[in-house]
Amino acid sequence: MIALAIHGGAGTMARRKMTSAFAARYEKALGRALDAGFETLKNGTSLDAVCAAVVELEDNALFNAGRGACYNTDEKHELDAAVMDGATRRAGAVAAVSRIRNPVLAARAVMERSRHVLLVGRGAERFAHEHGVRMAPPSYFATRSRLLALRRRVAGHHGTVGAVALDGDGRLAAATSTGGYTGKLPGRVGDSPLIGAGTYADELCAVSGTGLGEAFIRTVLAHDVSARMRYRRKKLATASGGALAGIAALGADGGLIAVDRRGNIAMPFNSEGMYRGAIDRRGRRTIAIY
Amino acid sequence: MIALAIHGGAGTMARRKMTSAFAARYEKALGRALDAGFETLKNGTSLDAVCAAVVELEDNALFNAGRGACYNTDEKHELDAAVMDGATRRAGAVAAVSRIRNPVLAARAVMERSRHVLLVGRGAERFAHEHGVRMAPPSYFATRSRLLALRRRVAGHHGTVGAVALDGDGRLAAATSTGGYTGKLPGRVGDSPLIGAGTYADELCAVSGTGLGEAFIRTVLAHDVSARMRYRRKKLATASGGALAGIAALGADGGLIAVDRRGNIAMPFNSEGMYRGAIDRRGRRTIAIY
Numbered sequence: 285m286i287a288l289a290i291h292g293g294a295g296t297m298a299r300r301k302m303t304s305a306f307a308a309r310y311e312k313a314l315g316r317a318l319d320a321g322f323e324t325l326k327n328g329t330s331l332d333a334v335c336a337a338v339v340e341l342e343d344n345a346l347f348n349a350g351r352g353a354c355y356n357t358d359e360k361h362e363l364d365a366a367v368m369d370g371a372t373r374r375a376g377a378v379a380a381v382s383r384i385r386n387p388v389l390a391a392r393a394v395m396e397r398s399r400h401v402l403l404v405g406r407g408a409e410r411f412a413h414e415h416g417v418r419m420a421p422p423s424y425f426a427t428r429s430r431l432l433a434l435r436r437r438v439a440g441h442h443g444t445v446g447a448v449a450l451d452g453d454g455r456l457a458a459a460t461s462t463g464g465y466t467g468k469l470p471g472r473v474g475d476s477p478l479i480g481a482g483t484y485a486d487e488l489c490a491v492s493g494t495g496l497g498e499a500f501i502r503t504v505l506a507h508d509v510s511a512r513m514r515y516r517r518k519k520l521a522t523a524s525g526g527a528l529a530g531i532a533a534l535g536a537d538g539g540l541i542a543v544d545r546r547g548n549i550a551m552p553f554n555s556e557g558m559y560r561g562a563i564d565r566r567g568r569r570t571i572a573i574y
Numbered sequence: 575m576i577a578l579a580i581h582g583g584a585g586t587m588a589r590r591k592m593t594s595a596f597a598a599r600y601e602k603a604l605g606r607a608l609d610a611g612f613e614t615l616k617n618g619t620s621l622d623a624v625c626a627a628v629v630e631l632e633d634n635a636l637f638n639a640g641r642g643a644c645y646n647t648d649e650k651h652e653l654d655a656a657v658m659d660g661a662t663r664r665a666g667a668v669a670a671v672s673r674i675r676n677p678v679l680a681a682r683a684v685m686e687r688s689r690h691v692l693l694v695g696r697g698a699e700r701f702a703h704e705h706g707v708r709m710a711p712p713s714y715f716a717t718r719s720r721l722l723a724l725r726r727r728v729a730g731h732h733g734t735v736g737a738v739a740l741d742g743d744g745r746l747a748a749a750t751s752t753g754g755y756t757g758k759l760p761g762r763v764g765d766s767p768l769i770g771a772g773t774y775a776d777e778l779c780a781v782s783g784t785g786l787g788e789a790f791i792r793t794v795l796a797h798d799v800s801a802r803m804r805y806r807r808k809k810l811a812t813a814s815g816g817a818l819a820g821i822a823a824l825g826a827d828g829g830l831i832a833v834d835r836r837g838n839i840a841m842p843f844n845s846e847g848m849y850r851g852a853i854d855r856r857g858r859r860t861i862a863i864y
Binding site for chain 2: 473
């Protein structure tokens with residue numbers, strides 16, 4: 285039994301502005317990432333699958349991660365990513381990096397090739413480079429639409445990509461990657477690379493969040509999903525909804541994707557929409573925005 | 575009813591190497607930080623109190639935070655700190671900063687004067703400077719003994735300082751500050767500045783951890799204490815011990831200090847010792863190393 289879910293961000297789309305052509309572009313992009321992850325998952329690990337799906341989303345300029353990331357107030361890109369392997373609870377993350385083409389692969393290198401969990405800034409870039417992770421010049425991340433968003437002071441333009449998976453050996457994994465949000469301060473780190481906040485996996489569930497990162501950090505959202513399952517014996521959907529209510533109580537919006545060890549999938553959000561896709565344990569494929 | 579607990583790190587001291595004169599120096603330093611925090615707590619908030627205690631420990635070169643911090647492999651200091659206000663769940667943190675005299679005060683500035691929770695590196699330094707937080711040249715953090723530790727490749731030389739408090743209005747707060755550990759990679763961020771890992775406070779408890787940070791991150795230790803209280807109705811001591819068993823299961827050691835809304839204090843550790851001190855709700859004062 286295998287299962288996979290992905291997201292491409294929550295709260296970034298107004299339904300009234302979404303044309304059917306635009307929606308189709310997003311749905312196609314989500315489909316490609318879902319396929320990339322699922323092909324990997326068929327014969328590989330959940331860890332490989334979540335990385336494959338997130339790389340696909342990072343490479344697509346439609347999403348706020350990797351290429352196409354938001355600009356900070358210095359008109360620069362600072363990217364965050366994390367990956368966690370539920371079976372071993374090993375984790376790796378990078379934050380505030382500007383020269384790594386696929387931050388999720390750098391996060392995985394931190395997990396597998398260092399004694400550390402989180403590396404930031406230049407130190408993270410140096411580590412990634414030394415371990416053969418592909419670098420990119422600042423121009424690679426540049427997109428006109430995101431720069432305009434900054435200059436026009438478009439508020440609340442955030443977004444994140446992520447994936448969670450259960451593989452045939454019963455192992456869960458989660459990965460998340462983001463450019464943060466338009467107009468963030470230089471050096472700002474959101475929830476995505478913080479284990480327990482925007483990314484978390486253990487033997488019960490794997491979780492990737494998207495939304496106003498600061499609220500996810502303050503409620504330790506991703507770990508809260510697991511804690512509700514572990515300590516209150518809640519099911520995945522109930523635990524996910526309960527944890528999400530925690531950020532709503534702080535006046536924030538967002539969503540999350542989660543999978544448990546039985547292959548159940550939950551994808552709740554309290555924002556207007558969430559780009560998302562899943563292939564569940566019965567092989568049923570879903571792609572949706574609202 | 576008020577209560578305060580502080581720590582100056584766990585697992586850094588071998589009992590056989592600890593002379594009585596050396597122990598007396600640590601005890602005196604812990605006493606000063608405890609007094610600074612408690613004086614503040616008598617008429618102030620728990621947030622003010624934990625900051626006052628941590629500033630005292632940061633300023634003392636005996637402890638691995640602020641002045642006297644460990645060196646990374648580049649022979650530089652990169653400091654991490656966080657603070658969290660339990661009543662509002664507001665939080666602030668800085669990581670990988672090298673020029674801020676008291677990182678805990680920068681963390682508080684991030685909490686109170688930005689929309690963010692975590693700022694890292696140069697961006698964090700710039701923010702702190704702009705908001706009047708006192709800066710310091712790299713030489714301020716330099717100590718001969720820590721540099722020798724790096725050059726002699728002293729393993730496992732880590733440590734952290736922290737404080738937790740309950741004030742007269744029933745509000746809980748936690749603060750943690752650290753130099754990480756000797757020989758860490760540049761850009762490495764530990765658990766201290768990560769909300770839910772090394773620092774956490776809500777309306778149930780306030781927690782500050784010390785030990786092998788990577789394990790604290792992977793188990794989301796500080797939030798796990800709260801989750802055991804909230805979802806399993808465990809008492810503070812049981813919840814703290816249970817959460818600490820989580821890092822032991824990963825082969826790591828360390829300790830934590832915690833206080834709940836009734837003023838109960840827990841200070842468990844599974845390392846050889848933990849520099850610690852507390853003044854409990856009955857006014858009883860404790861200072862201990864082993």
